[in-house]
Amino acid sequence: MTTTFPGDPPSILSNACVAAALVEGAAVVARAGGLAACDIVLRDGRVAAIVAPGDGTKVLSGATRADLAGSLVLPRFVDGHTHLDKGHILHRAPNPDGTFLGARTTVAADRELHWTSRDVRTRMEFALRCAYVHGTAAIRTHIDSLGKQTAISWPVFDEIRTDWKGRIELQGAALCPTEFAVDDPEQFKSIVATAARYGGSIGGLTFTGNRPGEKLDRALDIACAAARANGLGLDFHVDESSSPDALTLEQIARAVIRNRFEGRVIVGHCCSLALMPVDDRRRIIALLVEANIAVVSLPQVNMYLQDREPGRTPRWRGVAPVHELAAAGVPVVIASDNTRDPFHAYGDLDFLEVFREATRILHLDHAARDWSGLMGPATSVAMGFETPGKIRVGGPADFVIVGARNLWELCTRPWSDRIVCVGGKRIDRKLPAFSELDGL
Ligand SMILES: [Zn+2]
Numbered sequence: 001m002t003t004t005f006p007g008d009p010p011s012i013l014s015n016a017c018v019a020a021a022l023v024e025g026a027a028v029v030a031r032a033g034g035l036a037a038c039d040i041v042l043r044d045g046r047v048a049a050i051v052a053p054g055d056g057t058k059v060l061s062g063a064t065r066a067d068l069a070g071s072l073v074l075p076r077f078v079d080g081h082t083h084l085d086k087g088h089i090l091h092r093a094p095n096p097d098g099t100f101l102g103a104r105t106t107v108a109a110d111r112e113l114h115w116t117s118r119d120v121r122t123r124m125e126f127a128l129r130c131a132y133v134h135g136t137a138a139i140r141t142h143i144d145s146l147g148k149q150t151a152i153s154w155p156v157f158d159e160i161r162t163d164w165k166g167r168i169e170l171q172g173a174a175l176c177p178t179e180f181a182v183d184d185p186e187q188f189k190s191i192v193a194t195a196a197r198y199g200g201s202i203g204g205l206t207f208t209g210n211r212p213g214e215k216l217d218r219a220l221d222i223a224c225a226a227a228r229a230n231g232l233g234l235d236f237h238v239d240e241s242s243s244p245d246a247l248t249l250e251q252i253a254r255a256v257i258r259n260r261f262e263g264r265v266i267v268g269h270c271c272s273l274a275l276m277p278v279d280d281r282r283r284i285i286a287l288l289v290e291a292n293i294a295v296v297s298l299p300q301v302n303m304y305l306q307d308r309e310p311g312r313t314p315r316w317r318g319v320a321p322v323h324e325l326a327a328a329g330v331p332v333v334i335a336s337d338n339t340r341d342p343f344h345a346y347g348d349l350d351f352l353e354v355f356r357e358a359t360r361i362l363h364l365d366h367a368a369r370d371w372s373g374l375m376g377p378a379t380s381v382a383m384g385f386e387t388p389g390k391i392r393v394g395g396p397a398d399f400v401i402v403g404a405r406n407l408w409e410l411c412t413r414p415w416s417d418r419i420v421c422v423g424g425k426r427i428d429r430k431l432p433a434f435s436e437l438d439g440l
Contacts, residue, residue: 011063012056013040016073017405018391019372025393026050034370035406040073042397045424050393070405076137076398076420077351078389080379081268081296081335083175084124084141085115085153087349088340088437095342100240100305103342107144110342115149119440121156126432127339128160128168131349133429135400135420138169138380138387139349140335142235143200145174145191158198167422169387172200173235177208181222182215188222196230201266203227203236206248216248220255233264233384239272242306242316246272253287264384268296268335270320271306281321285328294382295330297322298337299361300354301344322362326369333379334358348431351375352400352418356411365411372407397424 016038020030028036028050039056041049041063049059057063086107093110095102124141131139143153154172161170174195180188195202202223206216227234234256239246249270256265267288273281288295297320306318326332336354339347347353355375358364364371376389388395401419404410420427 011042011060012065013042013073013401014056014065014067015053015070016040016068017070018050018073019375019407021370021373022075022376022390023050023392024388024390024395033406034372037070040391042424045397047391047393047395047397050391068401072402072404072406072410073391074135074400074402075376075389075391076135076387076400076422078138078376078379078385078387079131079136079336079349079351079354080140080266080333080383081298081337082127082139082141082349083338083341083343084127084139085120085143085157086338086341086343087127088123089114090340090342090345091437092440093342095345097310098304098308098345100343103305106342111144111146111149114440115152117152117156120153121160122440123437124156124160126437127349128164129432131351132167132427133420133431134348134350134352135418136168136349136351137376137398138171138385138389140171140173140235140383142173142175142237145176145194147187150174150191150194154194154198154200169385171383171385172198174200174202174204175237176204178204178206178223178236179208179215179219180204181219181226185222188226192226192230192232195232201227201233201235201264203234203266205237206252207239207241207243207246209241209243209245211245212248212251216251217255220252221259224255224259224261227263228259228261231263233266234261235266236268238267238270240269240302240305241272242275242318243272249273250284250287253284253291253293256291256293257287264382265291265293266296266382267293268337269298269302270295271302271318274319274321275316281324285325285330288325288330289328293330295320295322295325295332297332297334297358297362299334299358300347301337303361304344304346317361319362323367323369331378331382332374333382334362334374335379350414352402352410352415356414359407359411365407396422398422
């Protein structure tokens, strides 16, 4: 890392290293591993040009210059699946045994007791301050939308989205059991109306522990119709289980095809898909391709929750089969999921941590495929963020600069000394203290 980096980025970042998949609007010559050396020329807080190393001064003569000595310059990150409304409740609602069931019951009790506007707002703000410091530019959060909570959390989300405009782009997705569409149609309609009012997605949780049946098919048909009528995307929590009954992914794909739904469809988790017989997995993956469905893998949280039994060492990592999915042509992305709540005791919305852990857990290294797009553009495309997740010529000078010179070095250290620039300005990277939340 260049230790002499000034307070604001100079006009030329020379001898930078970029991932070719994370650059738009410039022809960079990638070497092995998809990385390229370049000069990045900045003007008025925007990227004026990306040129061959040493050529920056030809574009902008007399400019100030920082020699990055091969340091990686990444775009700010895109995190497409989080739970800002659940985050940071661990101190008052610890998971009794670390299991998925323990998480669900603990969160439900905490929500009933504590999730006022002030409580939700304080924790969401805290989470966003962390994400911003770590270098994230865009986040989709799921929002528990059950009972009284729908009317509490969504307006808070909307206010926070306005407050954070220009720093972090926010999307919301309503989370409730999908079968609400059949079991409680009035409540489901009100959830759809709320998501529509605030421009969120709908979908919900498809596997709730029982072998799915015809009722889920009917619920999915209603969800597809409601999404189409309101111009909304669908985003489901799917088969986050090792149970042989966790078979809802195929039902979702068939429902999307049956209903000819052409909006965005995202499915998160899909853990049980990894455990299925090969032929079943192939059939379901082919249906995902046909239905144009993107998969979000949440490697840290799935490894934390899945295959957990007291006194027994876990035998599997709990993650979706991302290599097989991507090879078949299914868009795959990774995301944070839960942070410091009963579903995941750790996490700080540090997307560099998510990418590093995903690399290790999902074996993204030693792969023929270039996975660097998982840091931003893959998620932006799948979820329709305005933030491109790329360094774009003509776009804002938004970067995360780390001392690593390649992805091996990137995934070796936490890079707590990274530099984050927003609109050409280096931001203050002081993280909020956890003690700020002690009063909640
Ligand atoms: Zn989730």
